[in-house]
Amino acid sequence: MSPIELHQFNTQTRRKSDRYPVERNGVFIVKSGQFHYCDKSGKPITLNAGDFLLYSSGDISKVKMINENGNFKAESLVIDVSLFQKFITYTNNTAHTASDRESFIFTPENTSVNKILDLIKNQLAEGATDDSLEFMVLALLSEMVHEYPDLVAFIHRISILTTSQQLIQYVEDNISADLTIDAVAPKLGIVVV
Numbered sequence: 001m002s003p004i005e006l007h008q009f010n011t012q013t014r015r016k017s018d019r020y021p022v023e024r025n026g027v028f029i030v031k032s033g034q035f036h037y038c039d040k041s042g043k044p045i046t047l048n049a050g051d052f053l054l055y056s057s058g059d060i061s062k063v064k065m066i067n068e069n070g071n072f073k074a075e076s077l078v079i080d081v082s083l084f085q086k087f088i089t090y091t092n093n094t095a096h097t098a099s100d101r102e103s104f105i106f107t108p109e110n111t112s113v114n115k116i117l118d119l120i121k122n123q124l125a126e127g128a129t130d131d132s133l134e135f136m137v138l139a140l141l142s143e144m145v146h147e148y149p150d151l152v153a154f155i156h157r158i159s160i161l162t163t164s165q166q167l168i169q170y171v172e173d174n175i176s177a178d179l180t181i182d183a184v185a186p187k188l189g190i191v192v193v
Helices: 081-090 111-125 130-147 151-158 163-173 181-188
Strands: 004-010 025-032 034-038 044-048 052-056 061-066 073-079
Touching: 004 111, 025 034, 025 044, 044 052, 052 151, 073 081, 073 111, 081 130, 081 151, 111 130, 130 151
Parallel strands: none
Antiparallel strands: 004 073, 025 052, 025 073, 034 044, 034 061
């Protein structure tokens, strides 16, 4: 499975009302119209056409899509949590300031971030290797942190999985294998008595 998936949204796309068992993280890009939501702290946020943000699906609530002439369009670049975890291992957390901020909005004026994002989408369409996509995502996160240094705290938070999320992810990744409690427990640091 690719570490990155691109999903398209419009006014006819039904938003999944169930919560994913493991939160999805990535970049949400508004192509046309407006996207209104409340972030984890409850603060109302508006994204206009061309705006995008790094998100965690568990942090977004009260979604409202506003379309111009019925043409709301957006994309979500869903990034596997392992890439966020890898990025955190490459950063020097002490060099970055902790933040309570929950939303980091990028605009078309953030040209270097936009260029890397466009490159990733083009490479996805052309069937790039998982390794190439991984390095491009790490470059994207690096450039986003260059724009907003306190974004590291957000990336760190969304890269940590609870034990139940680790279990779900392990089962999803190994669904075709013979899964038993004795086999799975040690992978999660659990001792079965």
